Every structure is written in structure tokens, then in C-alpha cells.
Amino acid sequence: MAFLKRSPWILHYDASSCNGCDIEVLACLTPLYDVERFGIINTGNPKHADILLITGGINAQNREVVKNIYEQIPEPKVVIAVGACAATGGVFRECYNIVGGIDKVIPVDVYVPGCAARPEQIIDGVVTALSILEEKRAKMTGAARMKDEVRHAEQAGEST
Amino acid sequence: MTWTWLIGAVLFLILAPLAGGLIAGIDRKITARMQGRVGPPLLQPFYDVGKLFEKESVVVTTAQNFYILAYLIFIALSGALFFAGGDLLLVVFAFTLAHVFLVLGAYAVHSPYSHIGAERELIQLMAYEPMIILAVVGFYMVTNSFLVADIAVASVPLILYLPGVFLGFVTILTIKLRKSPFDISTSHHAHQEIVKGITTEFSGSTLAQVEIAHWYENIFLLGFIYLFFAWNPAIGIVAIVVTYLAEIFVDNVTARVRWQAALKSGWLAAVLGIVNLTILAYILGYMMTGGA
Numbered sequence: 001m002a003f004l005k006r007s008p009w010i011l012h013y014d015a016s017s018c019n020g021c022d023i024e025v026l027a028c029l030t031p032l033y034d035v036e037r038f039g040i041i042n043t044g045n046p047k048h049a050d051i052l053l054i055t056g057g058i059n060a061q062n063r064e065v066v067k068n069i070y071e072q073i074p075e076p077k078v079v080i081a082v083g084a085c086a087a088t089g090g091v092f093r094e095c096y097n098i099v100g101g102i103d104k105v106i107p108v109d110v111y112v113p114g115c116a117a118r119p120e121q122i123i124d125g126v127v128t129a130l131s132i133l134e135e136k137r138a139k140m141t142g143a144a145r146m147k148d149e150v151r152h153a154e155q156a157g158e159s160t
Numbered sequence: 161m162t163w164t165w166l167i168g169a170v171l172f173l174i175l176a177p178l179a180g181g182l183i184a185g186i187d188r189k190i191t192a193r194m195q196g197r198v199g200p201p202l203l204q205p206f207y208d209v210g211k212l213f214e215k216e217s218v219v220v221t222t223a224q225n226f227y228i229l230a231y232l233i234f235i236a237l238s239g240a241l242f243f244a245g246g247d248l249l250l251v252v253f254a255f256t257l258a259h260v261f262l263v264l265g266a267y268a269v270h271s272p273y274s275h276i277g278a279e280r281e282l283i284q285l286m287a288y289e290p291m292i293i294l295a296v297v298g299f300y301m302v303t304n305s306f307l308v309a310d311i312a313v314a315s316v317p318l319i320l321y322l323p324g325v326f327l328g329f330v331t332i333l334t335i336k337l338r339k340s341p342f343d344i345s346t347s348h349h350a351h352q353e354i355v356k357g358i359t360t361e362f363s364g365s366t367l368a369q370v371e372i373a374h375w376y377e378n379i380f381l382l383g384f385i386y387l388f389f390a391w392n393p394a395i396g397i398v399a400i401v402v403t404y405l406a407e408i409f410v411d412n413v414t415a416r417v418r419w420q421a422a423l424k425s426g427w428l429a430a431v432l433g434i435v436n437l438t439i440l441a442y443i444l445g446y447m448m449t450g451g452a
Contacts, residue, residue, distance in 0.1 A: 003210030006201075008228060031196040036188075039200050039207055045356040047218060047363040050211070074363050075216040 004050065004076070004137050005130045007039040011049035011073065015066055015102070016057030016092075020116035021083035025053060027119045035123060046072035051129055052079045052106075053122075057089040058099040070106045076136035078109040078129045083117045088117060165244040165309070172379070173236060177340070181205045182377025183382075187408055194412045205371070212368035220269045220361055228263030228366050232373040234258035239380035245309025248296045255380070256431025259285055262358065269361040276355030282343035283419045287342075287426025288332035294433035298325040299387065301440055312356055312390045319388045319399075326388050326431035330403060335426060338374070339411040342422045359425075373380035 014022050028035045029042055045048055047068045058066055075140065079101040084090035089100030102108050109132050112125035192199025201207070219225060242422035261279065264279035275388070275442040298308055302321045303314045311318075319326055335342040346357045354360075359370055382400050389396035419426075 003207050004214050006207040007204070025177040030420070034192070034197040034199070034201050036192060037198050037227060039204050045360055047361065048359075048367065050215075070219075074218045140216070141214075 002038065002134055002137075005134050007041075008050045008053045008126065008130060008133065009043045009048055010053050011043055011046050011069065012053045013055075013069060014061060014067065014085070014137050015056040015058040015062050016098070017083065017085060020087070021055035021114075024116050024119050025082060025122060026149045028122055031116070033119050033123065035120045035126070038127075040126065046051050047074065047147065050071050050133060052077065053126075054079065054102050055082045055086055057085040058102060058105055059095075059097045060099065061097075063099055063105055066105050076133055076140050078136065079106060080103055080110045080112060080125050080129050081108045082112045082122055082125065084115040085115065085138050087113065105153070165246070167245035167295050169240040172240050174238075174399055176239060176376050176379040177372055178380050180372075180377075181209070183378060183404070184375065187404075190405070190408050190410060194341055194408070201322055202270050203213045205375075209368045211369050212363075212371070213365050217363040217364045217366070219366075220271075222413070223268040224361065225366050227268060228362060228369050228373075229263045231258050231261040231265065232369045232376075234261060234340065235373040235376045235380075238247075239376050239383075242308055242383055244381055245312065247288055247305060248299065248306045248308055248311070251308070255284065255377075256289060262370070262373075266358045271361050273355040273360040276354050277345050277360060280419055281358050283423055284335050284342070284345055284426075286424045289432040291328045291332045291426060291433055294430055294437060295322075295329050295384070298322045298433070298437055298440070301437065301444065308387070315356070317389070317391045317392055320438060322388065325433045328390075328433040328436075329384070329430040330406075331432075332426055333381060333403070333424065334407060334410060337378060338428045339407055341410075341414040341417045342415060342425070344419050344422055 012022070025035060032113055046052075048151065050073070052070060052073060070077075078100065081087055085092055086102050089095075089098050092098045093100050099105060110129045112121050112124045114121055117125075171367065182202070182205075185200075185202040186205060189199045189202060197335050234254050236260040238251050241254060242251045263278045263285075266274045266281065296306065298321070299311050302316060303311050305311060307352045311344060338346050344357075346359055353381055357403060361369055384402065385403050387398050389399045
């Protein structure tokens with residue numbers, strides 16, 4: 001069943017962004033774009049989230065925070081890096097405190113370009129992420145089933 | 161005749177999650193329209209719960225899953241007892257016990273957000289419990305029975321005897337439905353405040369159980385509303401619809417209050433109920449003595 005694609009809950013984290021992309025992310029929730037049409041909910045709790053949506057280039061201080069949040073999200077999960085800074089560090093790339101891109105810290109599945117990224121692009125990024133999320137879920141259940149089969153085979157081997 | 165009570169209970173156990181989920185879907189749709197949005201599909205709550213069952217199970221303490229399962233079972237049990245026409249006092253006590261399990265589940269983990277949510281849930285319990293008991297007492301004073309089966313077939317319009325109790329009950333219904341201005345324990349729409357309050361540490365299938373328990377609970381509460389209008393089923397159903405729409409409206413036009421205000425509102429509702437019952441006791445006593 002593909003319930004996951006119909007009910008993606010998003011955790012939005014600002015990893016030292018200039019706030020431009022964050023405003024665009026929140027614009028997606030307004031009546032004009034209304035992402036709840038797709039069952040998307042903006043949650044504040046990593047344990048309830050399916051998609052981690054990060055803006056900004058990550059600095060030395062929130063590096064651990066990003067890792068921590070990522071680890072708290074239950075599988076299957078995807079990460080969307082929104083904006084130029086999240087992809088490469090953007091205009092802040094040369095700053096002494098900027099790590100330079102989300103993928104330097106955690107694995108990223110979708111990059112949304114733009115400075116700031118437009119709401120349409122962000123929604124497009126989320127929709128792209130949904131198919132990746134579904135792929136991961138299929139892989140996860142497949143892996144669980146294989147594990148079960150192996151265990152059953154072992155048990156059968158022991159009993160004979 | 162002896163088996164009819166079982167039919168009510170079984171029907172509740174099977175149909176309540178379906179009806180509860182559907183009502184939640186309608187609720188979200190109407191809320192979206194009130195905010196000028198299109199809103200999610202009608203079946204969105206079912207997609208959400210289905211999704212939660214697909215997720216990885218992240219458990220901090222195994223005890224939390226046990227408490228949440230107990231919460232679900234006792235909510236379902238109290239609702240089943242209600243629809244089986246059972247004793248209302250027993251129903252209310254099972255209902256309270258269910259919420260105690262929810263609070264224990266939230267206390268079983270070590271997250272401060274979860275603990276704040278649990279504390280607020282206890283405050284909510286204190287706020288609404290007196291009013292629920294008063295409503296039950298009111299039903300007894302009019303119908304001379306605690307059995308839902310007797311109250312539901314009462315030929316007198318209970319709402320005319322218990323208008324204050326009804327208003328008080330509708331006030332605490334806002335707390336029970338976890339709607340603004342009293343959504344203090346789950347922080348439903350304001351995740352920046354205490355993350356997700358009491359449900360912070362529940363994820364995957366455990367969170368799905370909390371959600372299903374909430375559907376059961378809502379159907380039970382709407383059944384409770386029906387009892388006030390039971391002498392005429394058509395009016396009863398209209399009353400349920402109007403009450404629920406009013407709750408959605410209040411949810412959308414009010415801001416969340418502090419826990420002190422929630423507690424005061426709950427007890428103010430109880431005072432309204434007590435005044436109603438006092439006047440009722442006086443009138444009933446007057447009628448019994450034949451006006452002498």
C-alpha cells in the first residue's frame with residue numbers, strides 16, 4: 001500500500017539560512033499554495049516526520065543539531081535541501097563558519113535550486129521526494145521480508 | 161432482547177473508527193474552507209494512520225507501547241459499554257482510566273516536552289472531569305437511571321431539564337476534542353510551543369493507536385451529546401451536527417489559552433452545571449410534594 005505518498009509530514013529546519021528560503025517554505029502553507037491538499041503537514045517533531053526540509057548552508061554550531069534531527073526521524077525518510085545555500089553554501093560559501101551544503105553532514109535526496117527557492121519549486125521538490133520515499137519504503141519492507149525468510153530458513157535448518 | 165446490548169457494542173467497535181476517521185476528514189476539510197484553503201482529501205486521516213503503520217517503529221521505552229495499547233483498549237471499552245446501554249458511571253470511570261494510561265505513557269519516556277504534555281493532560285482531566293460527572297448526575301435526576309439504555313429511551317426532552325449542564329458539557333467538549341482554545345496538551349496547531357506535547361515521543365504504529373483511540377473517543381462523546389436530545393432522534397442528530405460545527409468554528413476563531421484559563425473554564429462550566437442541578441432538584445422536589 002502506498003499511504004506514505006499520500007501523507008508526507010515535513011519537518012522544516014533552518015540551518016543558518018538568511019530566512020529567505022524559510023519564508024518561501026512557509027508560503028507553501030498559505031491558502032495560495034495550500035500544500036495540505038497533498039496531505040502534507042508541517043510538523044515540529046522529528047519523530048513524526050517523513051521528510052526533512054532544510055534551508056541554509058549549516059554552520060559549525062548546528063552541524064550536530066542537523067545530525068541529531070536526521071537520526072531521530074524514523075525510516076523511511078528523505079532529505080530535501082532547499083535553496084542555493086543548502087546545496088553548496090551559496091553566497092556564504094567562503095565564510096569561516098559555514099560547512100557549505102547539507103550533503104556535507106547528512107545524505108540529501110533532493111536539491112531544490114534558487115535564491116530564494118520559489119514555492120512552486122519547493123512543492124515540485126517535495127513531489128520528487130515522494131517517489132524516492134516510496135522507493136525507500138519498498139526497499140525497507142523488502143529487506144525486512146528477506147530477513148524474515150533467512151530467519152525462517154535458519155530455524156527450519158535447525159529443526160531438521 | 162438480552163443480546164441487543166452486544167449488537168450495540170460490536171457495531172461501535174467496528175464502525176466507530178470508520179465514522180471517527182470520516183468525521184476527522186470532514187473536520188479538516190471544513191477547517192481548510194474556513195481558512196480559504198482547498199484542504200486535504202476527505203479520507204486524509206485514514207491515509208495518515210495507514211502511513212504511520214508503514215513507518216519504522218522507534219521505541220524509547222517498551223512500557224510506552226503497553227500504556228498506549230491500554231489507552232486504546234480502555235477508550236474502546238468505555239465507548240462499547242456506552243453503546244451497549246451500560247452504566248454511565250462505569251463508562252465515565254473507564255474513560256478516565258484510559259486517559260490516565262495516556263498520561264503514564266507520556267511520563268514513561270524522558271522527553272521534557274512529553275512530560276509537559278502529560279502534566280497539561282492531567283490539568284485537562286481535572287478541568288473536565290467534574291462536568292462529565294455532573295452531566296451523568298443530571299441524567300439520573302431526570303430519568304432515575306444510570307443506564308444508557310434507559311436514558312436513551314426517555315420520553316422527556318432532557319435538554320429542557322438540563323440546559324446549563326448541556327452548555328457546560330459543550331464547553332468541556334472543546335477540551336476533549338483537543339480543539340483550540342484548549343488544545344494545550346497536544347499543541348495541535350502550534351508545534352513550536354511544546355513540540356507535540358503528550359504525543360512527542362510516540363511514532364509509527366504507537367501514534368496510529370493514539371489517533372484511532374481519539375476517533376473512538378470522539379464518537380463516544382458525540383453519543384453523549386445525543387443523550388440530551390434522545391427523545392427525538394432527528395433532533396438528536398441535528399444537535400450533534402450543529403454542536404460539532406460550532407466546535408470547528410470555535411477552533412478556528414480562538415487562540416490557545418494558558419492552562420490556568422483552561423482549568424477555570426472547565427470549573428466554570430461545572431458551576432453552571434451545579435446551578436442547573438440545584439434548580440432542577442428544587443423543581444423536582446416541588447413537583448413530588450404536589451406543590452405543597
